[in-house]
Every structure is written in structure tokens, then in C-alpha cells.
Amino acid sequence: MLGRSANAVFWMFRYLERAENLARLLDTGFRMALTRDHLTAEEEWRSVIETAGMRDSYQEQHGTYAGIQVWNHILRDRNNFNSIRSLIGAVRTNARSARNVITSEVWEAVNGSYLQLNDLLARPVNQSGLADAINTVKRESTLVRGAIYGSMLRNDIYNFARIGSFIERADNTARILDVKYYVLLPSLSYVGSSLDNVQWETILRSLGAERAYRWLNAGQLDARGIADFLILDGRFPRSLAFCYSKIRSNLQSLALQYGEEVHAHEVMRNADLKLQDKNIDLVIDKGLHEFLSDFIACNNDIARAVETDYRFTD
């Protein structure tokens, strides 16, 4: 396949994943804000902007963190390259550019999502419309994922799409943890504090992990357990360990199809070493924040190696 098409498919799925993650983050912020007084609510929304990595673009336009401003900035601000509206546009542009390497099912799912969201986000979203907007983003993203799963050949094209998804997902999980890592540190938290409980819930919720975690732990929340679950539990589809197992196997499929490994495989093996044989105590003792920063950098290295080794650009 063309390097340019691989690039388009890779970014199409990165952006799609990013849009879905933002929707989940908004959902969490909205829920938190609803249960807070006015001042704490603003603080929650500020934290959402922070977690989304949009501080600069937001502060350029707004001085306060009123909820409606925040969610409209994330949902539909055209000047914000990472708004869901911009991202869905970029997903579609990439899909158009890779039109002949994706199936018509995938293309129609992407195009349908774009048309629907473009329409939904054409006007400012108010409080009563927010839940619908969030759910639509999540549903459309699921549709596209289902279309690729059900209709694409398991070849290089599929593998680049999946690598894009999981690179983005791992990055997202690591960033959310990193923004809130301090609430998971034993030295700073004491069991039973209602504030911590709420913060822990926020983390779980914004990764769609709250039900899975509760189910596995009979409803008991504890900081160490949460960190363990989100970083090392290979059963949870947004954990760092799970994302890496997927990237690893997709890279292996590429090596199998192409009959050779590239530098990216080496980078992946090195990254793997950092997760392997880790237990959460070790991670926390060495420093959660350091661990996460290191992980994010490694994850970027894998992405860059894939882009270079498979000649995404000239």
C-alpha cells in the first residue's frame, strides 16, 4: 500500500479515538459539575480543559471556566484544532484521502458520522443538548469501529488503523492518569476521604472504566487498585497494558505480511520491557508521574518509528 494511504488510515483512527476520548471526558466533567456547587464546578471544568490539553486554545478566548463555554470549546470550536468538530472533519478528510483502501462500509460510517455531527454541532450546544451530543460522538465512533472490524481484510491497512487507535488510546489513558496522578498517591490520600472517592471516580469514569472496576472489586475503591487496573490489567481495553498488547500484535502481523521487522519492532520491544514484570508497588515507589511521563514519551517513539519505517511521508 502507499505510504500516504497508511498515514491517512493511521491518523483517521487516531483522530477518531481522540474524539471519542474527549466525549468521555466531557461526560465526566458534566456529571461532576452537576453534583458540585458553582465554584467547585468551575474548578472541575478547568480540570477538564487541562486534561484535554486545551489550556492555550481555551485561554485565548475565555477568561472563566463556565461549563457551557468549556463544552462548546471542546465540542465545536473551529479555531480549536482538537475540538470534536475539527477532529471529525479531519477523520473524514483522511478517510477521503484513503478512500480506495477502506471498504465502502467504513467510508459510509465515517461520512454518515461526519454529516450527523456536523449538523448537530452547527449551533452552540446548551445544557439540555449536551448529553445527546456526547452520546452521538460515542455511538458514531463505535459504528466506525464496528465497520472496520466487520468488513476490512486483516492486512497492513487494518494493522495501521489499529496501531493508530491504540497509540492514541494509550496516550489518552496515560495523560488522564498523569493529570490526576497525585490523587492516586498513598502518601497524599487517606482511605475513606469523600473527596478522593470522587476524584477516583472521575478518573475511572473518564476512561469508561468505572463499571468494570466495580465489577471486579465488588464496589471497593482504592487508589492503588485503580492505578493497577488502569496501567497493568490486560483485561481492560483502555489500560496501558492492553493497548500495548494490541500494538505489539499488530506490529507482528505487519512483520509477518511484509516478511521483515523494522526499527519500530525494536522500539516496541524496549517499550514492552518497561511494562513487563512491573507491579503497581514498584511503579508507585519509583514515582507514578515519572513512570507516566516516560510512558508517554515511549509511546510517541513507537508512533514516530512506525511513521518513519513505513514511509508515511517523503
Added chain:
Amino acid sequence: MSGQRPDTFDEMIDAEGGVRAAYEGYRQWFDEQDPQGLKRKHQEAEAFFRKTGITFNVYGQDDAEERLIPFDPVPRIVTAQEWRRLSRGIEQRVRALNAFLHDLYHRQEIIKAGRVPEWLLRGNEAYLPHMSGFTPPGGVYTHITGIDLVRTGPNDFHVLEDNARTPSGVSYMLENRETMMAMFPELFTRVKVAPVSNYPRRLARSLAACAPPACEGRPVVAVLTPGIYNSAYYEHSFLADQMGAELVEASDLRVIGGRVQMRTTRGFKPVDVLYRRVDDDYLDPLTFRADSMLGVPGIMDVYRAGGITIANAPGTGIADDKALYSFMPEIVEFYTGEKPLLPNVETYRCMEEDALKYVLDNIADLVVKEVHGSGGYGMLIGPTSSKREIARFTEKLKANPHNYIAQPTLSLSTVPILTKKGLAPRHVDLRPFVLMSPNGIEITPGGLTRVALKSGSLVVNSSQGGGTKDSWVLEE
């Protein structure tokens, strides 16, 4: 029938109000349909097109980056017998075009014989001296041709234009049929229509049959597109997808080791046949326009050395030059030894003094076109233009008569479209698509019917508010 000339030939209804043979089956079915249901289906079709992304970018309109070409759900139908006659004429014409191109770039017998004047080539930008003495692989210049036909009577089809550069619209021919079959499956069990869906397969086979001498093994075919912002990008991606070919942009290609190669995830890989949807001018910045970002530096050298096939061949544009068009009857006769089966529309070359005088005297009744214009731009339709428009155009014509030809306004045939008030006749043309390879000429039954949606209008171009219809050739 407002705005319609009384001598207009309607393809569905005859002068006595009866239904013509071609439409009998369809009309029976139509009369059984619930009008509300038809309207609903029509709307569904539009949603289907939008979701599929069958869009067309209109140049010079910022507000609408991508637009749909309106689709009319009433098919345009010709009988098997009519089609047989037509396709013989089309095949003859394409054969002549190809022979003419070969001659122009070699011995120029037709000029020596005095059948086509030499001045037509001189200073004509569509004539590429780089092609002189070179024969493209398989001797094929016009791999894909779209012949624009208009009908004026039961047996009267005229060629309005030969599109020998990179004719577009074939994706609409295919998608219109898909849409019709999805909307009205039962209709296709009642009326037997010749299929068109094998066009991409035929195109792939036809292109592969023109592989260059350097090709080893199965020919690698790629479609060259200017990119996603080009007005016909949908079609480029559609054809690449349907053919199983790569869809390349200039930035993917590079000349390495005497071959044009594309950058794949596993390194550079040679392309054997390039179905380019980029104009000659932009093809090779080393040979043609130096500022072109859409082409491949050095591709012409590779081409002349037998390293790649370019479809259509560079320089075919001379054959669909509007000034040359008027010589087509002579050209057909010269190379085939037969009378043309399909007549031209009578054409006045404004560069000739007598013709110019006639055109100026009768401009209100004529269609005046720029020799190098396309897409319905830069033309005057006398009968529907205001006095001011005519006056302004007359000035342009007088200032540069070489740049214009004129034709009588033909009474184009009509086919009904579905309007809010039911069926209403509208003018149509027809563009059949013709494939040529060393193995022969293949014409897909039907083609693209373009329809002027405004009552009485003769402009069918999609860039100017025209729509399309599914085009049927009945099976016997």
C-alpha cells in the same frame, strides 16, 4: 411545455401522445406507482448520494465545498436496436480519432492530402511536439473517450463533442444504476436492462492490456489524481477502488532508475500504467508547466523510453479541440474509408471571414463557444441571452474570432423528469464511455445522461445546474 420549441423530439411521448416503444415497459410500471411513494424514494436517493459521498466540487463557490449533482429517478431509455446503430457510429469515430492522432504525431498524411489545414496545429497548445515520432504502447492514444451525443429525432443522433482528454462522469453512470436498482428493484425484474457494472473491470483489463515494454509480470495500474480538493476526486477514488488500483498523487511518485515509482510502505515500486486525471500541462514540470505541483518531474522521458503507459496519451487533446471538431467528417472518412455514421453538428469557424460574418448576422439564433473552453463556461446561447449579453459577447468575438466557433441551437430531445407536478419534459444529452486497447474497442451500453433541470434550458452541465439520469439500453 413552456419554453419548448414545437419541433422538439420527446423520447417518451410521440406526437400523438402515445408512449414510444423504448418506454412502454417503464411507463406501465410508472403508472402503477403511488406518486407520493415515488417522491419519497426520490428524497431517499438524495440521502443515499450524500451518505455515499458522491459529490462534485464546484469551482468558484466557497460556500459549497462539495455538492451533489441532482439525480432524476426517471431513466433515459434507448432500445437495443437504436443502441446497435449508435455504437457502430461511436466505434467508427473513436477508431478514426485514434488513427488521426497517430498520423498527426507521425507522417501527417491528412495534412499532406489537404483534408485538414496545417494552421490548425500551428500555435495550438493542445498539439504536443514532444509526442512527435513516438508511438504509445499498443498504439493506443485514446484509452478512454466520452462522446457527447445529442438527439433531434427518432434516428438522428449528432456528435456534439469528442472528449478525448480525461472524460469524467463515468462514476455517475455506475452509481445512478446502483441507486435505481436499490430504489426500484421490482422495476428491473420487469424491464430487462443491459448491465453497466462491469465497466471498472473492463477498464482495468483494457489499461493492463496497454502495459509498456518495461512491465514485468502483472501490470501495476494506478490512478493519478490532483487530490481530494479536485472537483472529480470522488470519481478518481471510486474508480481506483473499483479497479483495485492504487490512487496516487504527484507527491507519491518519483522517477527512479528509469521507471516512475510510487512510495509504498515497503519502499518504491514501479507503476506500469498511469490512468492520469491530470491535464497534459501539469503532467511533467520538466517538460510542460514548470510550476506544476500535480505532475511528476521526468515522467515524459520515462514514457518515451517505454517505462510507463500514460492514459490517455499526452497530446490527445488536439483531437477534441473545438476548431478541429468541424473537420471530423473528413477525418472519419480519411481513416476509415467510410462515410461517418454519426453526423457532426453544423459548425461555423469564426476565423473564416464568411463564417464570422454569418455568425455576427445570426448570433441571436446561434450557440457560440470558445475553442478551448469546457464545462459550459465561456459560451453564449443566443436564443436565451439578453441583448446586453449578446452585445458584450459580440465584442469579445470580434476582438478574437480565432477563439470561437458557432453552431445552430439544436432542438435537443427531451425526456421527462419527475417534478412536484408529475412528469415534465427536459432536454438531455448522452455521453457514452468508450474503452480502447490493442484488443479492441468496448462501449458500455448507455452512458451518462445529463439533463437540464430548468424547463426549456439547453445547458446540461453539472457545473451549471444540470442533473443526471440513469441511462438504459434495453436487452432484446
